[in-house]
Every structure is written in C-alpha cells, then in structure tokens.
Amino acid sequence: MSATRLLVLGVVRMYGRAHGYQVRRELLSWSADKWANVAPGSIYHALKKMTAERLLEEVAADAEPGEARGPDRVAYRLTPDGESEFQLMMAKSLSEDDQSPQGDYRLAAAVTFLPTLTRAKAISLLRHRITAVRAQEATTRNLVEEAEDWGQPPHVMELYRFWLITVEAKVTWLQGLVARLAGGNYVMADDDGPSFGFPG
Amino acid sequence: MSATRLLVLGVVRMYGRAHGYQVRRELLSWSADKWANVAPGSIYHALKKMTAERLLEEVAADAEPGEARGPDRVAYRLTPDGESEFQLMMAKSLSEDDQSPQGDYRLAAAVTFLPTLTRAKAISLLRHRITAVRAQEATTRNLVEEAEDWGQPPHVMELYRFWLITVEAKVTWLQGLVARLAGGNYVMADDDGPSFGFPG
DNA sequence: GCCTCACTAGTCAAATTTGACTATCCGAGG
C-alpha cells in the first residue's frame, strides 16, 4: 500500500535482521523523509503492523560484542510470507501506475530496491508501466486539446497541461531506465560480479 | 498546510456560502479525489477544523424553495480571517516549492483558483517559485553528475534522474504558464470582461 | 399504493501519521 511499508520491508530485508532504529537511520540517510513520508512513528508502526500480519517476525537482537545498551532492541527479519509480499509489492509498485498522489513515491521506493529483481523481471514490469502511463498520456493529451468545449473555465487547462508534462517526463525516464537495464547497466539479482544487490 | 484545506476553503469561497455536500460534489467533479486526497471525511473534517479556527463560520442554509430535505444542512462561509488565510495559502502554495510529497498537490489546488488573483500577483508568485525550483534543478543535476564517486550503489542515480526530469518538466510548465499569463491569457481578478473568476 | 433505485448529506470507528518527548549510554572536557 504505502511507500513506507515497502521501504521498511525492503530495508529489513536488505539487512537480513534489523531493529527499528537501524531502519530509521537508513531511511533518513536516504532523505526518505523528504520524498516519502517516513516519520519515526510511521516506521515503528509499520514494523509492528507487519509483524502482526506475519510478514516480519521478532528475533533476539544480536548482542553485539561489548554492547548492552539502551532500551529494548527488538530486531526483525522477514518471514517467508514477508518475502513473497515484498516481491508482490515490488511488482505492483513498479508496474502499476495508479495515478494517485502516492504512486510516484512507491515507484521511487521500488527503484531503490531494483537490483533485488532479475534483469528480465525488472524490464518486464517497467514495460508494463510504460504501457499504462502511455494510455494516461493519450487521455490527457485529448483533454488538453478538447478542453475548450468542455464547459470548464479555461485556466483549468493549465492543470491538464501540468499533468501532461509530468506524465511525458515520466515516460521519458521510464524508457531511459528500461534502455539502460537492457543495455546491461547495474548489477541485478541474476548477475554475478561485485554484487550491490542485497542477498536474500 | 494540506491541499485539502486550500481546496475546501477555496470552494466555499467561490460559492459564497456552501454546505459540506456541495463542496464534496464540486471536488469530486474535479476528480480531486485522484490528485489530492479528498475523501468525504476529510472534507467535513476540514470544514469543522477551519470553523474552530475562525476561518469559516456557520450560517443557516438557504432554505431553497420547496426544499426541506434530509439531514442538518449547515452551511459555511468565509470570515475575514478566512479570506486572508486563503490569500496566504494561495501565495504559499504557488510560490514555495517545499519538495515534500504534497507540494505539487498544493500547487495544483492553487492553480484551480488562479483567477482569484490579480495578473501581476500571480506572475510574481510563480516567478518566485521558478527561482526556487531552478535551484533544486541545479542541485539535482550536480547529484546526477557526481553521484558515481559518492559511495552509493549506482542504481540510486536513477532516482536522481527521475527527480531531475520531473523538476525540469515542472520548470518548463511554470515558464509556459507565466508566459501565457503575461500574454494576457485567462480572465484574472483585475480584468473585466466575462469573468470566470470568483466574486469576493 | 408500494417497492426499488439513485441521489442527497453526513457520521463514525478504525487505521494511520505526526513529531515532540523520554530515557539510556558513551566519551570528552573540566
């Protein structure tokens, strides 16, 4: 659903085992408080919610050498359900463009974890999205071209124009990204070599 | 703060006197549930909140001829405070680009009410925003060009690219809008002729 | 006359988000 869920799940997954503050720090270091909504409370909430949904499970925090500090320190890791939910959320966030306010933040979150997918999968999901966005683009272009007759105050066309130019930009970027992926950029889950992808 | 507040305040202002369902219908007819977050509950909440803040006041609903239907039907209208708050929100929403998730929805909401401003004011506010967005554009462009060194996994650059292309699109549109305004398009608050602007 | 359907108008509990606030530990400086 929300970008926060995907981000939190993804960060725990990438650490293998993480407690709340670790996730929080990581997300802050990505400035994710800016482009998604990740206030501290939301993170802890997401962790608990997903634990209740059996996507995460609590594990004893590693008592790291020489550390017995501070509060409780519950750590989390993904369950098998969490792993499939993560794959599902990635697929949806990359491929579906639900022109809702949050759509782009989910997209951005998913791109963060892009190397966790195989190259072919990533390309296929993004192509799916391109189709969807293209359809929107066409609809909006029509709106802009025929809006005059439509009984709406003329300045409303500016909104359509704004939408259109945004959507065009998105298509351009998506196509570029697909091209770069197809051209072998980035180390994906099915590549070898120095892996920046996160181990499962 | 939120786009909803501006939308609700603006719709009440444009009707002069409106009850909740009127606002809701109007906003739905703008598909504002898609590009801002206007669920029914938020609208009624905003109305009550702003009433508590003395931006709106309750007035007896016009008992329109032959109607005594349904529930309570409280109507609202702007107080003087509400009027200045509206002007303030318009100014902020148009001129400040707080790269937060909600920034663009506020912008869109404000554009909806653009003709309530004088031409000069609208142009000046938008120019201010262009400056701010340009600064962001430069920052992001740097990020894209120097990201390699930055110790981040390379695919993260795609995020920057996405941000950059979005920001570029926004600048293009803003400049176009300013040009159209400067060229005399749209009937603004200080124009005469068949006014589509909303009477104060 | 009665039933259904759609529109009108709004309520409310539950879910979520916010961000200021609490509390612990560590190291440096005095």
Added chain:
DNA sequence: CCTCGGATAGTCAAATTTGACTAGTGAGGC
C-alpha cells in the same frame, strides 16, 4: 569524579485520514 552533548532507541497522545455505513427524499415503474 561530574557533567554535558550527542547518538541511540523508542513511546505516546493528539491530529488526521479513510471509506464503509446510516438515513431521508423523490421519481419512476408495476
């Protein structure tokens, strides 16, 4: 030894958002 700042780790009440649900009214069909 004491204290003060900063990082660590998280909590919690309040604010906000969500959207399914309630309930009155009129029009049209049978």
